[in-house]
Amino acid sequence: MSEPVRPGTPRVASLARRPAFWVVIALLAAGAVRIAQITALFMESFPIATITAILLFGLLAVPFWVFLDELDFLEREPPSLRILALAWGGLVATSVSIPGSTALDNLIAKLSSPDLAAEWGAALAGPTVEEIAKTLGVVAIVLIARAQVNSVLDGIVYGALVGLGFQIVEDVVFAIGAVQQAGAGDRVQPVITTFLVRGILAGVWSHTLFGALAGAGIGYLVVHRDRTRARRITVAALALLAAWASHSLWNSPLFRESLGDSAVGLLAVLLVKGLPPLLLVLYLVRRAHDREAAYYVAMLATVRDPDLITEGELRVLGWHSRRGAARRHAAASAGHRARAAVRRLQRAQAGLAVELSRAGADVPHDAAEARAAEVRRHRVALAALGHPEAVEGARSWRHTASTIATAVVAIAVLWVTLSALGGG
Numbered sequence: 001m002s003e004p005v006r007p008g009t010p011r012v013a014s015l016a017r018r019p020a021f022w023v024v025i026a027l028l029a030a031g032a033v034r035i036a037q038i039t040a041l042f043m044e045s046f047p048i049a050t051i052t053a054i055l056l057f058g059l060l061a062v063p064f065w066v067f068l069d070e071l072d073f074l075e076r077e078p079p080s081l082r083i084l085a086l087a088w089g090g091l092v093a094t095s096v097s098i099p100g101s102t103a104l105d106n107l108i109a110k111l112s113s114p115d116l117a118a119e120w121g122a123a124l125a126g127p128t129v130e131e132i133a134k135t136l137g138v139v140a141i142v143l144i145a146r147a148q149v150n151s152v153l154d155g156i157v158y159g160a161l162v163g164l165g166f167q168i169v170e171d172v173v174f175a176i177g178a179v180q181q182a183g184a185g186d187r188v189q190p191v192i193t194t195f196l197v198r199g200i201l202a203g204v205w206s207h208t209l210f211g212a213l214a215g216a217g218i219g220y221l222v223v224h225r226d227r228t229r230a231r232r233i234t235v236a237a238l239a240l241l242a243a244w245a246s247h248s249l250w251n252s253p254l255f256r257e258s259l260g261d262s263a264v265g266l267l268a269v270l271l272v273k274g275l276p277p278l279l280l281v282l283y284l285v286r287r288a289h290d291r292e293a294a295y296y297v298a299m300l301a302t303v304r305d306p307d308l309i310t311e312g313e314l315r316v317l318g319w320h321s322r323r324g325a326a327r328r329h330a331a332a333s334a335g336h337r338a339r340a341a342v343r344r345l346q347r348a349q350a351g352l353a354v355e356l357s358r359a360g361a362d363v364p365h366d367a368a369e370a371r372a373a374e375v376r377r378h379r380v381a382l383a384a385l386g387h388p389e390a391v392e393g394a395r396s397w398r399h400t401a402s403t404i405a406t407a408v409v410a411i412a413v414l415w416v417t418l419s420a421l422g423g424g
Helices: 012-017 019-045 047-071 079-111 114-144 153-180 189-201 205-224 230-249 263-301 309-316 320-334 336-359 366-382 397-423
Strands: none
Touching: 012 114, 012 263, 019 047, 019 079, 019 114, 019 153, 019 309, 047 079, 047 189, 047 205, 047 320, 079 114, 079 153, 114 205, 114 230, 153 189, 153 205, 153 309, 153 366, 205 230, 205 263, 230 263, 263 336, 309 336, 336 366
């Protein structure tokens, strides 16, 4: 059975020595110029609407970034590469997709009929150009820092970040397009409507989701070198096809008329089109994350030093929900400083696990020793706050109540939004 992780020693600082890095930088620069030109045109005609759109969709990106940051907790990707992935989606993929989708849409109209292009162009042209352009962003990461993509989860994270960058910029473009179409001047109402539709309703199963699907395939292609090349390429192609199919289904006219335009009908369309790919990505994320977590926790289990990690902490570190529970328990028993101290300890323990995987758990080296010393420092700081161990506490009624309240508020917001947009 193959390992879920292929540890490596990434040398992000030496990226400038690789020709592929400068090709990527040139593409990013060209994309930045194009997006800056489009933004300048928007600002000239609709400055208030443009600023509002940028702020709204920029804020919407925050929870996605936080989720991906926590998902990437154990073997963290360098900030420079994460920003590069985000920038590729927002600058390169969008710059290519805007004219590319239009050209392919026109080609569909010429080869078939204008009616087919009007009805199905968004479902055929858009996904074809956009998913290829976004997936090339993950390929670019592999070309310039292959050692950094050492698990399927890494491919998912980079793919999702590319999709997130694309989603932000495309949504801003759509929002200003809605302002232009309304013909009422520099108004924010069309921006808010677009934010509700493309941000709140469609945001969960949009480009971030499609990018994660395709990124999982690239991660498999890079990591599982014990499999045949044909199999790895096939899996990567199937992942890209799944991203394309999910995107195409979302853009297609299917179910729009048959399910009606009421709040219930809109919700049904969202679930029918968005839920299958969402469940697939959640399954892939859970599988990849659990395998990576088990690998790194097993590395720490060989340490057998309670100053570095205890048995209770081993049961907590590999899983997001348990890490969060340990932080909440620290805050409840010793205050918010203890919560921050637990998070720092968990970060240091994760870093130690990664260094041990690179050197071999029984072969200490300078980086692992430095991480071990960092863990001990955070252990002392946590113990000084009267909370010596980063473990879960008993689930309190307050946490259960807050979870239920959050779910109720989310459902209420969704229902009000659907009712406003569906007119019923």
